[in-house]
Amino acid sequence: MNKNFNQVGRSVPRKDGPLKVKGEAIYTGDMVLPRMAYGRIKRSTYAHAIIKKIDYSKALELPGVLAVITGEEAPNKWGIVPQTANEVALAVGKVRFWGEGVAAVAAIDEETAEEALELIEVEYEPLPVLLDPKESIGRASEVRIHEDASDNILHAGEQLFGDPDKAFAECAYILEKEFQTSYVNHAFLEPHTSLASYDTQSGQLQVWSSTQVPHYLHRQLSIVLEMPMNKIRVTLPAIGGGFGGKGEASSADFCAALLSRKIGRPVKVTYERNEVFATNKGRHPCYMKMKIGLDKDGYIQAVDFNNTLDGGAYAGWGIVVMFYTASMIHLPYKVPNARARVRRVYTNKPTCGAMRGLGGVQPRFAMECMLDELAEMMGVSPYELKMKNAVESGYRSVSNLHVPHCEYKKCLQTAVEKSGYLDKHGKLPFGKGIGLSGGYYISGTAYTLYQAYKPHTTVLIRVDTEGGVTVHCAAADIGQGCNTVMAQMAAEALGVHYEDVHVVSGDTELGTFDLGSFASRVTYASGAAIKEAAAEINQKLKEVAAGMVGCRADQLEIKDRRFYSKFEPRKAIEWEKVVEAYTNAVGTLTGIGHFSPPRLKGIDLTRGVRVQGANIGHSPTFGFSCQIIEVDVDIDTGRVRVVKVTEAGDCGQAVNPMSVEGQVEGSILFGMGQALYEEMKVDPQGKLINPSLHDYKLPTAMELPEIDSTIVDSYDPTAPFGVKESGEGPIQPTIPAIANAVYDAIGVRFTDLPITPEKVLKALKQKKVN
Amino acid sequence: MKQLIELEINGRVYEVPVNPRDLLADVIRNKVGLTGTKKGCGQGDCGACTVLIDGEPVLSCITLAIACQGKKITTIEGMVADDGKLHPIQQAFVDHGAVQCGFCTPGMVLTSKALLDKNPRPSEEEIKRGIAGNICRCTGYKKIVEAIGAAAETISTEGVK
Numbered sequence: 032m033n034k035n036f037n038q039v040g041r042s043v044p045r046k047d048g049p050l051k052v053k054g055e056a057i058y059t060g061d062m063v064l065p066r067m068a069y070g071r072i073k074r075s076t077y078a079h080a081i082i083k084k085i086d087y088s089k090a091l092e093l094p095g096v097l098a099v100i101t102g103e104e105a106p107n108k109w110g111i112v113p114q115t116a117n118e119v120a121l122a123v124g125k126v127r128f129w130g131e132g133v134a135a136v137a138a139i140d141e142e143t144a145e146e147a148l149e150l151i152e153v154e155y156e157p158l159p160v161l162l163d164p165k166e167s168i169g170r171a172s173e174v175r176i177h178e179d180a181s182d183n184i185l186h187a188g189e190q191l192f193g194d195p196d197k198a199f200a201e202c203a204y205i206l207e208k209e210f211q212t213s214y215v216n217h218a219f220l221e222p223h224t225s226l227a228s229y230d231t232q233s234g235q236l237q238v239w240s241s242t243q244v245p246h247y248l249h250r251q252l253s254i255v256l257e258m259p260m261n262k263i264r265v266t267l268p269a270i271g272g273g274f275g276g277k278g279e280a281s282s283a284d285f286c287a288a289l290l291s292r293k294i295g296r297p298v299k300v301t302y303e304r305n306e307v308f309a310t311n312k313g314r315h316p317c318y319m320k321m322k323i324g325l326d327k328d329g330y331i332q333a334v335d336f337n338n339t340l341d342g343g344a345y346a347g348w349g350i351v352v353m354f355y356t357a358s359m360i361h362l363p364y365k366v367p368n369a370r371a372r373v374r375r376v377y378t379n380k381p382t383c384g385a386m387r388g389l390g391g392v393q394p395r396f397a398m399e400c401m402l403d404e405l406a407e408m409m410g411v412s413p414y415e416l417k418m419k420n421a422v423e424s425g426y427r428s429v430s431n432l433h434v435p436h437c438e439y440k441k442c443l444q445t446a447v448e449k450s451g452y453l454d455k456h457g458k459l460p461f462g463k464g465i466g467l468s469g470g471y472y473i474s475g476t477a478y479t480l481y482q483a484y485k486p487h488t489t490v491l492i493r494v495d496t497e498g499g500v501t502v503h504c505a506a507a508d509i510g511q512g513c514n515t516v517m518a519q520m521a522a523e524a525l526g527v528h529y530e531d532v533h534v535v536s537g538d539t540e541l542g543t544f545d546l547g548s549f550a551s552r553v554t555y556a557s558g559a560a561i562k563e564a565a566a567e568i569n570q571k572l573k574e575v576a577a578g579m580v581g582c583r584a585d586q587l588e589i590k591d592r593r594f595y596s597k598f599e600p601r602k603a604i605e606w607e608k609v610v611e612a613y614t615n616a617v618g619t620l621t622g623i624g625h626f627s628p629p630r631l632k633g634i635d636l637t638r639g640v641r642v643q644g645a646n647i648g649h650s651p652t653f654g655f656s657c658q659i660i661e662v663d664v665d666i667d668t669g670r671v672r673v674v675k676v677t678e679a680g681d682c683g684q685a686v687n688p689m690s691v692e693g694q695v696e697g698s699i700l701f702g703m704g705q706a707l708y709e710e711m712k713v714d715p716q717g718k719l720i721n722p723s724l725h726d727y728k729l730p731t732a733m734e735l736p737e738i739d740s741t742i743v744d745s746y747d748p749t750a751p752f753g754v755k756e757s758g759e760g761p762i763q764p765t766i767p768a769i770a771n772a773v774y775d776a777i778g779v780r781f782t783d784l785p786i787t788p789e790k791v792l793k794a795l796k797q798k799k800v801n
Numbered sequence: 802m803k804q805l806i807e808l809e810i811n812g813r814v815y816e817v818p819v820n821p822r823d824l825l826a827d828v829i830r831n832k833v834g835l836t837g838t839k840k841g842c843g844q845g846d847c848g849a850c851t852v853l854i855d856g857e858p859v860l861s862c863i864t865l866a867i868a869c870q871g872k873k874i875t876t877i878e879g880m881v882a883d884d885g886k887l888h889p890i891q892q893a894f895v896d897h898g899a900v901q902c903g904f905c906t907p908g909m910v911l912t913s914k915a916l917l918d919k920n921p922r923p924s925e926e927e928i929k930r931g932i933a934g935n936i937c938r939c940t941g942y943k944k945i946v947e948a949i950g951a952a953a954e955t956i957s958t959e960g961v962k
Binding site for chain 1: 830835836837838839840841842843844845846847849876877878880881887891892894895896897898900901902903904905906907910928929930932933934935936937938939940941942943944945946
């Protein structure tokens with residue numbers, strides 16, 4: 032274990048902070064290119080209808096309109112998961128959700144483009160609208176959303192591990208309950224924007240986009256535009272948040288590119304806020320049934336999980352999210368027997384996709400609330416029950432998930448001690464409550480979304496007298512701060528200072544390969560590649576330095592921008608001088624590193640047989656956390672107010688503690704929103720009722736509770752620099768901790784979200800009657 | 802339709818041709834070219850487009866540009882001192898980790914400026930209330946509130962304006 036770091040572990044301010052506070056950071060929407068045109072998308076006013084005719088002749092006649100396109104011009108299907116790719120740039124023949132794009136316009140200015148949309152006439156033949164997944168399945172024989180899904184189900188899976196039926200038969204305590212989660216959107220602040228510039232001479236396309244996944248966008252553009260990837264370059268300006276919502280291509284990208292190719296001018300498409308909601312890709316509402324069995328001592332013997340995911344109109348990330356929900360029941364507690372039956376259903380609503388903590392948030396809500404209730408049934412503290420079942424370093428789940436390192440118990444202990452949970456739980460006056468929840472998340476992902484064995488990340492480090500240290504990697508800094516963290520890790524590995532390192536990221540041409548920002552993978556993956564690249568550079572520089580100071584290369588250490596002999600520290604030389612000597616003799620020095628995650632088979636360990644989808648959710652390591660939340664429930668208004676959150680998290684070695692705190696605090700408010708306020712509402716025709724930041728209620732600073740977070744001492748010896756994740760794990764416990772606190776306050780267990788004042792008042796009334 | 806108006810932005814007068822319906826945010830961004838002012842919703846809900854008009858925080862995405870003639874407009878670009886030094890609020894945002902994606906930051910900084918100009922030593926509750934109209938989806942607000950508190954401290958001890 033080497034924790035003797037001096038660059039990793041520093042709370043340095045982020046690299047792009049000064050530009051952002053000055054308003055000088057350039058986002059895609061801020062860019063203007065010579066001859067740039069403006070694109071807008073005409074959107075469907077039906078949730079399910081056949082497109083009989085699109086007449087855009089009047090739009091083309093409007094002065095200033097440069098081009099109009101419809102779906103027929105680019106009918107190739109795209110999708111983040113190639114096996115289920117069923118989306119198109121613009122609807123072809125049929126619309127499947129309210130707000131789906133049916134045509135796009137390019138014009139000399141935004142006003143003209145907007146006016147042209149009004150002149151496009153679309154004739155629809157309405158079809159019955161399916162908005163509820165149960166209804167979708169039930170009426171599949173009469174209404175079909177996709178031709179190739181006769182039951183309106185994208186995919187269904189059944190996973191069996193061990194013998195849960197036998198285990199349940201021997202359990203002393205069994206609880207079975209239903210839960211339901213809501214339809215929520217990421218609400219990142221920067222609406223999707225894409226700027227495409229196609230050069231008719233070279234046939235080269237450059238796209239600047241607010242995306243989290245430059246590589247996957249690159250691939251999808253190649254498919255839809257039928258252009259080789261080496262003719263397309265994707266570049267990320269500053270990105271105004273993503274949270275998963277920019278984890279796929281958007282129709283803004285395709286329309287900008289198609290229009291630009293058609294007119295030979297740059298075209299920019301910027302969404303209005305209602306288009307962000309209409310194209311969604313937010314969290315899947317889940318209809319879950321969970322059964323947990325404990326033996327007489329409180330050890331979990333079996334979990335049975337049944338989940339119907341409302342997927343909305345298209346596939347997107349659906350199959351991955353679905354199997355993640357199944358995978359997520361295997362940690363952070365030891366579950367020897369398990370069954371999951373899951374299905375992801377099409378409905379005529381804006382498609383669901385990836386959202387912070389993908390696939391984990393919903394089953395975590397169910398499981399943590401149920402363990403709270405089971406503890407009560409047993410007459411023990413939820414803390415005791417969770418400690419008893421918590422996994423530890425080296426644990427391997429029955430589904431073959433391997434946890435190389437784990438400080439979950441330390442998280443539970445720390446949060447319990449700091450919050451005074453044991454003195455408060457069950458003892459606070461009516462209306463005040465405290466709730467505990469644990470959580471975990473993957474750290475890095477084990478598989479690409481398409482069949483490939485290529486490394487997930489490549490880092491190229493360049494060292495010379497001109498640039499000092501430059502790290503090239505096409506990772507995406509969407510605001511989470513990976514450029515800063517990569518610079519810190521590179522500085523650590525090279526023995527220089529964070530301030531010396533330049534990072535070139537977010538560009539498929541200048542940066543080397545990276546899969547993108549999702550699955551809490553970037554710190555781990557880039558860290559591993561950085562270490563490898565730096566080792567190559569250090570070796571070459573040491574050979575030169577050795578000659579300069581008069582010792583052997585393997586006797587040298589590099590720290591604080593100095594090479595020195597570990598045996599004779601007086602034999603030392605400045606890092607710059609060595610670089611200068613190397614550059615003068617040989618030229619620019621480069622080192623390259625790759626990261627390929629370890630792969631495990633998704634099998635049932637008890638029988639050794641492969642289980643479909645059980646490899647999803649595998650990752651090199653896992654982050655863990657505990658949150659203890661205190662609430663005040665206003666008995667008169669039904670309003671739940673989160674008063675205090677005590678958090679303790681195992682994110683491995685924190686590369687930048689201030690940045691980790693920012694992820695934790697952001698996650699807590701994000702989770703509070705889903706627990707208490709946020710919900711996209713749809714009318715009976717499938718139209719969104721609240722597609723604005725006025726009617727879709729986000730937490731404001733007024734909802735900020737007291738937050739006491741602790742980064743528990745942790746170092747994963749199998750991970751580069753000991754790191755894990757911190758961006759998605761901390762949202763996992765928030766919702767169940769609030770629900771458990773509300774129960775502690777008023778004795779009502781809420782199983783559907785959000786826990787609104789109306790629901791609280793109704794439940795209190797019901798309680799009085801009973 | 803278009804008329805030439807004068808807008809005083811960050812101490813400089815700009816002559817811009819506008820339609821009566823043109824919104825201040827669009828004019829500042831597209832015609833004046835100061836893109837630090839952000840548009841997150843276009844409906845006055847998120848606060849990213851906040852600018853100061855005669856020292857008061859105003860949502861520029863729902864304000865008509867022609868109504869701003871003869872007024873002093875401050876955008877985020879006007880916060881930096883003439884020697885390029887960050888305003889103490891900006892510095893505090895950087896130092897305290899109050900910036901993540903940065904899209905809310907310009908509006909947040911200007912709202913904070915208006916708050917501290919009126920109330921140089923606000924309580925935590927007053928800070929929260931002051932920025933309640935500005936949505937941040939990344940930070941969870943904690944570090945923003947802390948940064949504003951720290952900036953208030955700096956301004957009142959060092960007298961920086």
